[in-house]
Amino acid sequence: METPLPEQRSNPGGPSLPPQEGRRAPDAGRDSRGVLFTGDLLLALGVLGLAAFLFAGALNIRVSPSYAHIGPRFFPFLVSGGLGACGLALLAQAARRAPAKSGSLEERPAASGKPPVVGDAPKPAVYWPSVAIVAAALAGQFLLMERAGFVVASALLFWAVAFAFGSRRYGRDILVGIGLAFVVYVVFTRLLGLHLPGGMLTTMLR
Amino acid sequence: MDTLKLLWDGFAVAFSLKNMLWALAGVTLGTMVGILPGIGPALTVALLLPVTFGRDPVGSFIMFAGIYYGGMYGGSTTAILLNTPGESASIITALEGNLMARRGRGGAALATAAIGSFVAGTLATAGLTFLAPALVRVALRFGPAEYFALMVLAFTTVTSLLGGSLVKGLTSLLFGMALGLVGIDLQTGQARYTLGMLEMLDGIDVVIVAVGLFAVGEALYAASQLARGAPEVVAVRGSIWMNREEWRRSWPAWIRGGLLGFPLGALPAGGAEIPTFLSYSLERRLSRHRDEFGRGAIEGVAGPEAANNAAAAGVLVPLLTLGIPTSATAAIMLAAFQQFGLQPGPLLFQNNPELVWGMIASLYLGNAMLLVLNLPLVGLWVRLLTVPQPLLYGGILVFATLGVYSLSNSLVDLMTLLVIGLVGFAMRRMDVPVAPAVIGLILGPLAEQQLRRALAISQGDFTVFFTRPISATLLALALIALAGPALARIVAARRRKSRVAAM
Numbered sequence: 001m002e003t004p005l006p007e008q009r010s011n012p013g014g015p016s017l018p019p020q021e022g023r024r025a026p027d028a029g030r031d032s033r034g035v036l037f038t039g040d041l042l043l044a045l046g047v048l049g050l051a052a053f054l055f056a057g058a059l060n061i062r063v064s065p066s067y068a069h070i071g072p073r074f075f076p077f078l079v080s081g082g083l084g085a086c087g088l089a090l091l092a093q094a095a096r097r098a099p100a101k102s103g104s105l106e107e108r109p110a111a112s113g114k115p116p117v118v119g120d121a122p123k124p125a126v127y128w129p130s131v132a133i134v135a136a137a138l139a140g141q142f143l144l145m146e147r148a149g150f151v152v153a154s155a156l157l158f159w160a161v162a163f164a165f166g167s168r169r170y171g172r173d174i175l176v177g178i179g180l181a182f183v184v185y186v187v188f189t190r191l192l193g194l195h196l197p198g199g200m201l202t203t204m205l206r
Numbered sequence: 207m208d209t210l211k212l213l214w215d216g217f218a219v220a221f222s223l224k225n226m227l228w229a230l231a232g233v234t235l236g237t238m239v240g241i242l243p244g245i246g247p248a249l250t251v252a253l254l255l256p257v258t259f260g261r262d263p264v265g266s267f268i269m270f271a272g273i274y275y276g277g278m279y280g281g282s283t284t285a286i287l288l289n290t291p292g293e294s295a296s297i298i299t300a301l302e303g304n305l306m307a308r309r310g311r312g313g314a315a316l317a318t319a320a321i322g323s324f325v326a327g328t329l330a331t332a333g334l335t336f337l338a339p340a341l342v343r344v345a346l347r348f349g350p351a352e353y354f355a356l357m358v359l360a361f362t363t364v365t366s367l368l369g370g371s372l373v374k375g376l377t378s379l380l381f382g383m384a385l386g387l388v389g390i391d392l393q394t395g396q397a398r399y400t401l402g403m404l405e406m407l408d409g410i411d412v413v414i415v416a417v418g419l420f421a422v423g424e425a426l427y428a429a430s431q432l433a434r435g436a437p438e439v440v441a442v443r444g445s446i447w448m449n450r451e452e453w454r455r456s457w458p459a460w461i462r463g464g465l466l467g468f469p470l471g472a473l474p475a476g477g478a479e480i481p482t483f484l485s486y487s488l489e490r491r492l493s494r495h496r497d498e499f500g501r502g503a504i505e506g507v508a509g510p511e512a513a514n515n516a517a518a519a520g521v522l523v524p525l526l527t528l529g530i531p532t533s534a535t536a537a538i539m540l541a542a543f544q545q546f547g548l549q550p551g552p553l554l555f556q557n558n559p560e561l562v563w564g565m566i567a568s569l570y571l572g573n574a575m576l577l578v579l580n581l582p583l584v585g586l587w588v589r590l591l592t593v594p595q596p597l598l599y600g601g602i603l604v605f606a607t608l609g610v611y612s613l614s615n616s617l618v619d620l621m622t623l624l625v626i627g628l629v630g631f632a633m634r635r636m637d638v639p640v641a642p643a644v645i646g647l648i649l650g651p652l653a654e655q656q657l658r659r660a661l662a663i664s665q666g667d668f669t670v671f672f673t674r675p676i677s678a679t680l681l682a683l684a685l686i687a688l689a690g691p692a693l694a695r696i697v698a699a700r701r702r703k704s705r706v707a708a709m
Contacts, residue, residue: 043636047377054384057399061391070661072391072398075654079383086377093373126635130429134603135628138422141607142620150608157607158600164429167596176597180604192257194612 040094048087054080133164149199154181209339216563220571225268229568232269233575236276241284241590245421245602247277248534248644252416253609255542263546264561268568270542274535275327275569278515279576282319283584286312286507287440288591295514298482302499302506307440309502314448318456318504319511320580321448324573325457326464326512330519331569333468334526338555338566341527345552350660351670353528355680357653360530362684363473365642372692374638381629382646385410392651393658405618412541414610415647416534418623419640421606423630425599430635439591442584448504456508459489463512470513471520471532485513519569526550526562530649534641537648 058076137160144153158177159170167173188194219225239250250273258266278295285296286303299319306315348356365375388399389409400406448456466488467481489509490499499506524530529550531537543550548558555562580587610623633640664670672678 039636043632043638046632047381050381050384054387054399061396061398063394063396070658070666072394072396075650075657076387076398079380079387079650083377083380083384086373086380089373090377124431126430127432128430130432131426131631134426134429134599135624138603138607138620138624138627141603142617142624145607145611145620146617150611154604154607158604161425161600161603162596165596165599166432167594173596173600177600177604180601184604184608188257188608188612194257195615196608196612 040090040097044087044090044094047083047090051080051083051087054083130164130166134161137161137164146197147199150196151178151181151185152199154184209336212339212559212563213335213567215559216565216567217570219264219560219564220268220567225265225564225568226571228265228269229272229572230575232272233276233279233572233579234272235269236273236278237280237576237579237587238276238590239273240277240280241587242280242593242598242602243284243288243591245424246281246535247274248416248538248641249420250277251535251538251542252413252420253605255413255538255545256609256612258542259545263548264564266542266546267539267561267565270539271565271569272572272575274518274539275515275572276576276579277535278327278518279320279323279580280587282323282511282514283316283580283587284591286315286319287442287588288438289440295479295482295517296511298486298510299507299514301486302503303511304440305500305502306504306507307442307502311502311504312440312442314452314504315502315507316442316584317448317581318452318460318508320577320584322456322460322463322508322512323515323580324577325460326467326516327519327573327576328570329461329464330468330471330516331566331573333472333516334519334523334569335566337472337523338527341523342552342555345528348528348552348676349674350656350663351674351677352680354653354656354660355671355677355684356528356530357649357656359680359684359687360524360532360649361646361653362687364532364645366687366690371637372688374636375642378633378638378640379642379646382415382643382648383650385415385643386647386650392655403618405616409651410622410647411613411619412538412644412647413613414619414622415626416538416644417606417610418626419630419633419643420534421602422623422627423634423640425603425606426627426631427634428595428599430631439588442588452504455493455495455504459485459505459509460512462488462492463509463514464516466509467513467516467518468520471517472523473520481513481517482510485509522569526554527552529652531645534644537645540648 054076058073058080061071061073061076063071063073137157140160141153141157144156147153155174155177158180159173162173162177163170185196185198189196189198220229235250235254236247239245240247251270254269254273258269281296282299282303285300286307289300289304303315303319306312361379365379366372386409388406390397390407397407463481463485466485470481470484486506486509489503489505490496493499493503493505495503495505521531521533521536524532525536525539527550529540531540540550543554548554548561607620607623610619611617613619630640632638633643660670661668670677671681
């Protein structure tokens with residue numbers, strides 16, 4: 001540990017560090033230009049979709065005929081128009097990056113002599129299982145908050161997120177989660193006077 | 207010397223025992239979350255908003271100001287010891303500071319960052335004290351057209367200077383503005399984009415969007431990047447005090463950084479990012495130890511860190527005097543003002559001098575507290591860096607859902623949080639900056655209001671924005687901010703081409 005380590009800052013696609021604390025190591029660096037292109041395309045289409053949605057919604061805003069000045073539709077049209085323009089620009093950028101022509105894409109940024117665009121570098125692969133668990137844990141908080149109460153729901157959220165982040169010390173995690181949720185519950189409801197659903201604790205603490 | 211009298215009254219407010227405790231709570235919390243990797247002052251203020259609602263506004267804003275300053279100090283510690291800048295403004299600090307830490311001068315790096323933050327922060331707070339009243343006098347003459355032009359300027363600078371891609375910055379800004387459209391139109395009472403849900407009539411709360419983008423989006427992104435492992439913390443070795451040589455090299459850099467950071471932060475010029483970059487290249491040019499840059503030069507920490515803090519104070523100038531936020535944290539602070547039924551701007555200085563000057567005075571006090579918190583006690587904070595990632599993100603998400611739920615005890619808010627968090631993850635993944643979205647959400651509805659007011663006064667005549675001199679100037683500046691970087695690139699490319707041709 002005494003020797004100065006080489007810089008490890010943001011080396012996308014570089015060798016991943018050895019897994020720690022029972023972490024699984026997905027194959028980072030698998031990403032290629034093709035994946036990047038798909039992402040850009042999806043982003044452009046998403047923005048265009050939002051613009052279309054806003055435009056359609058703006059048409060449905062009722063304007064009272066007696067209102068002479070620019071009404072509640074004007075700004076929505078403006079925003080949807082702006083988003084539409086951005087979407088088209090993103091689409092053009094994505095098309096320029098399309099992985100079609102003769103596989104010479106790796107050389108292109110260097111050859112064209114342009115300053116490298118931020119985000120042009122290939123990104124490390126997404127580890128989807130962890131993302132899905134965190135999202136599901138948040139949906140669980142939504143479903144359980146009022147049914148099971150804040151403490152139970154939050155302890156479960158804490159435990160699930162810790163699991164998604166690679167922790168396998170189930171006992172410690174659930175204890176820390178319950179402790180944290182309980183302290184927060186007491187401080188927020190008793191000291192700060194906020195209302196949180198107590199669930200079964202409402203009867204216990206009385 | 208009206209200002210000094212007002213500042214004196216402000217100190218009387220700030221030095222009451224209650225408000226000093228608020229300030230201490232603020233700077234402590236700010237330092238704490240500033241150090242935790244992955245969350246910044248914007249998120250902290252957003253999470254605390256529901257808690258302070260219905261309480262004393264003076265104390266709340268003194269605490270928010272403390273969190274704001276504290277987050278800057280804490281962020282530099284993370285950058286130096288962990289080399290993961292929590293915000294874009296500490297990227298430079300991470301550069302040289304982390305190298306210093308690896309060379310065994312981590313203590314000196316932390317010291318020069320903390321003392322530099324104090325020196326520049328105090329300088330800049332003094333700048334705020336004297337610039338703000340002057341700007342208020344100008345702003346009193348602004349009409350809706352000028353305000354709208356000013357907001358357009360803020361939109362363009364924020365999007366063109368933050369992040370790498372102009373199109374992506376604009377997309378983020380417009381996405382925020384689209385979210386801002388949801389709810390009842392203030393002028394006509396028409397419901398817009400509520401999807402038929404009663405809960406949406408009040409609009410989407412900025413807390414939900416900020417927490418969704420900053421906490422949930424960030425957590426999802428971190429979860430997707432597990433393979434990269436946790437970054438390594440560099441232990442602080444050697445003395446935490448600077449030696450004579452390090453003092454001599456640091457103090458001019460602090461002053462220069464402060465002088466660079468404050469005006470650039472006070473102009474609506476995209477927050478603290480630019481001045482830190484400028485300070486770094488300036489120090490590098492002026493240094494007699496240029497060879498040390500890239501291997502841990504102390505000027506490269508002192509200057510940018512001072513510029514960072516001075517710019518943070520500068521951002522408060524347009525926020526307080528004009529009601530224009532130019533950073534995500536400032537946008538949340540503006541939302542906080544709105545929650546208390548206050549609108550920052552020239553009238554705030556007239557109607558709530560106790561609040562404004564109490565807050566400004568508390569900044570001087572907070573800076574002093576932060577120096578104490580961050581120098582002798584830095585060893586304590588460093589321990590926070592060793593909290594395991596699973597527990598850290600578990601805790602962040604518990605607090606995130608708690609803060610959002612307690613806004614109005616509504617499950618719809620929790621669902622919205624998840625949706626916006628997923629959008630935030632996608633933005634993060636696609637390198638779309640999230641800060642413009644928060645600014646657009648807050649500033650969009652205000653801009654719409656001023657636009658429609660201006661056009662109501664002019665009877666629908668759009669030339670009003672170009673015939674009034676201040677408004678026309680501001681719009682011209684906005685155009686320059688938008689087209690300037692692109693033009694500069696074209697000019698540079700052409701010059702390079704002609705040079706190649708000449709050879």
